[in-house]
Amino acid sequence: MINLAATFKISLRALRVNKMRSALTMLGIIIGVGAVIAMLAVGTGAGNQITSQMETMGSNLLIVFPGSVTTGGLRMGGGTQSTLTGADAEAIKREIPNVAEAVPLLNGASQIVAGNQNWATAVYGASPGILVVRDWLLTEGRIFTDQEVKNAAKVCVLGQTVVSNLFGEMAPLGQVVRIKKLPFTVIGVLAVKGEDMLGRDQDDVVYIPIATAQRKIFGTGGLPDMIRTIMVKMKRMEDLAPAEKQITELLKQRHRLGTNQELDFNVRNLTQMMNATQQTIQVITLLLGAIASVSMLVGGIGIMNIMLVSVTERTREIGIRMAVGARAWDIRLQFIIEALTLSLIGGLIGIAAGVVTAKIISSFADWPTIVSPFSVIFAFGFSGLIGIFFGFYPAYKASLLNPIDALRYE
């Protein structure tokens, strides 16, 4: 077998002789590899951003929504019925295994006033478990206690957006704010969470005890313990699927629904939704990568073209090599290695170009891009395969030359 190191040296020399030609040939691969790297980086970055945004909702979550109202044959859509109660939330926490926390929520939009400032925000009635459920931290103060919930105390915990709009640089803790004219004492400030996956500001929020929301702010329309949703946090991801079924059974019983009756609530698994979104993004990313790979194929055709020219130009050289004892595979390997060298050098430059492009995209589009090791290995490996694949035919052609004709070739 031919000496590989020596052959590699020969290839480099041959490529150096036609610098411009080699560079232009490589350009096809450079653009292809660069595009693959950049596209996968954009896709991976998007995926990661959405995951991290979804994770700000809290992990291992199930959300119970009320069902739809049917009046005279008209079904009014999800959430129109007020079927869930605080007692349902307590029952879930008590009876379903592996529940870390179950929090009843009752929310609405409201104007909130502090001194001469006011701000429209989302007000949520919740139980103290809300911090656990949403994996949220306080920067100062505390969350309300169970006792304060029971007493329907007028205390509140503010999100950062609310704090900055109402208090600016002032310390909010211990201040009084008014919600629907009632005075609330600020007892805690939430840490910054940022936007959710729909771009909504999660820090534009005020939490008050659930009982306060029910009795003093929103009212419950004659149903004393009415709430809007229940957020359930499970201890582990594996608990989500069984818990989804168990909660459905439990609430069916509690709401006295027969087997054939339509459910007046539904349970959503956020992790499932997240996985579905992740899969969609993965598919889109792969699609982008596949499209970019096509340009690598085009680059490969460029390599084949130039290798065919090279074989013709160097017919005499091939004849000399054959005369001194090169076998078919020696000749083939020489040209395949030459094509491979072209495509791999192009691949390396392309990786650099792709990384730079990804950085430029992320700085211009304000979109995080992540160059994954997988995409680098994939692009580099693929460019190598392209070199071998498109180098093979010219190399094969070279090996079929008749040594006498090749030696006489001018």
Place this chain on the structure above:
Amino acid sequence: MPLIETDELSRIYDLGGGNVVRALERASVNINRGEFVAVMGPSGSGKSTFMNVLGCLDRQTSGIYRLDKIDVRDMSRDELARIRNKKLGFVFQGFNLLPRTSALENIELPLLYQNLPDTERKERAFVALTAMGLAGWEKHHPAQLSGGQQQRVAIARALVNNAPLILADEPTGNLDTKTSSEIMNLLVKLNEEKNITIVLVTHEQDIAAYSKRIIRFLDGRVVSDEALKKA
């Protein structure tokens, strides 16, 4: 002991349409180890075809060719390449060196297709280069060498694999008289001192005079085969 044995060796080109060229017709020649043979004849006489078959670059249409007692008739392309690599050295009229490649690397070329360690390959190439009086020129490319030097690089390349047989096809065709006699003296020296068998194709009588035996071709046939009496 014959190094080359041919028996009724023929090479016929079928050009199609009943057009047949009998380039070589029933040539039977034996050449012993250590001989220095000149093959002569006008162009088209079949001497080049004969050389190509001897050099395993072409195949006979019929007849037998044994090189070093091996019948090469049914060998594959790769097997023929192996034979050229181990047993033959070529010296061409146009030198046939690789351009933009140093003298030393040109000489290394046959060894590149043998499984030799780098250092051994370089060493042997360097020995062959020095034997041709080219010490100091190893890094020069063919374009930077004179015709005589280029031909000496080619001879070194033919020697580097320790082949018992050198086939020289008009080796002085591109050289002036003075350089020609230098090259011929070199070949004579190799023949006499190293017992290397040399088959030389030429159409010049004074070049053929360096050999010990002259085989003449005409119209594809051997017409004369005589030993040369040295003065």
